[in-house]
Amino acid sequence: MLNFRPPVRLAIRLLCCLLCACAWPGLAPARELVVIVSARSPVTALEARQVADIFLAEAARYPGGAEAVAVDQKLGSPVRNEFYAKVAARTPESMKAHWTKMMFTGRGQPPREAAGNAAVRRMVAADPALIGYIDRAALNASVRAVLVVK
Numbered sequence: 399m400l401n402f403r404p405p406v407r408l409a410i411r412l413l414c415c416l417l418c419a420c421a422w423p424g425l426a427p428a429r430e431l432v433v434i435v436s437a438r439s440p441v442t443a444l445e446a447r448q449v450a451d452i453f454l455a456e457a458a459r460y461p462g463g464a465e466a467v468a469v470d471q472k473l474g475s476p477v478r479n480e481f482y483a484k485v486a487a488r489t490p491e492s493m494k495a496h497w498t499k500m501m502f503t504g505r506g507q508p509p510r511e512a513a514g515n516a517a518v519r520r521m522v523a524a525d526p527a528l529i530g531y532i533d534r535a536a537l538n539a540s541v542r543a544v545l546v547v548k
Contacts, residue, residue, distance in 0.1 A: 430534040431481055431547035434519065437540055439526040440464065444544045450486040452529055454496065455506030468509035469521050469530040477515070481531045484547050 433449050435441045441460050451457035453468045460466045471478040474490070482488045488496065500506040512518045515536035522528045523540035537543060 429477070429480070431477065431484070431531050432534045432537060432543040433485075433529065433531050433545040433547065434522050434537070434541040435529050435544050436523050436526040437542050439542065441529075441544055442542070446485050446545060446547075449529070449545055453482075453509060454486060455500055455508075465527045466529055467525070467527045469518055469528050470509040470511045471515075471518060471531070472511050472513050475514075477531070477533065481547060485531075 433444065440462060441464070444461070448457070448461060452460075452466045453470070455468075458466060471481070479490055482490070482493055486493075497506075497508045501508075512521050512530070515532040518530040518532050519536055519538065519541055522530045529544075531547065532541075534543070534546070
């Protein structure tokens, strides 16, 4: 065994504790999600309820009257689950029930899906009618954040 001086041993212990804390899944910092529209869209801000209505097919237009078309992340993705939990207070199971009811009654279809932050950002950037959600770290000038999901 190596014989380190006390300050070095303390530093090694602290480093080990820090590495363990970072590797522990429950201690990972929460991601910050943002709801985005194209940079060419006239929409500059939305409330959580307005976003939920669009993603739940309860509204098909932005507050100004322009068409609103939702784009989801892939089914089962952590980003998608967190988005619906925070914006619509829905679990994956309740979302499945919602869409089953909406499709059975002919009142709506689930949003189209894109595989990840970059794909959602590309789709939304290309069409001012689209609205999506991504990790804040994936933002760029092609899209505008209209709501920070808390």
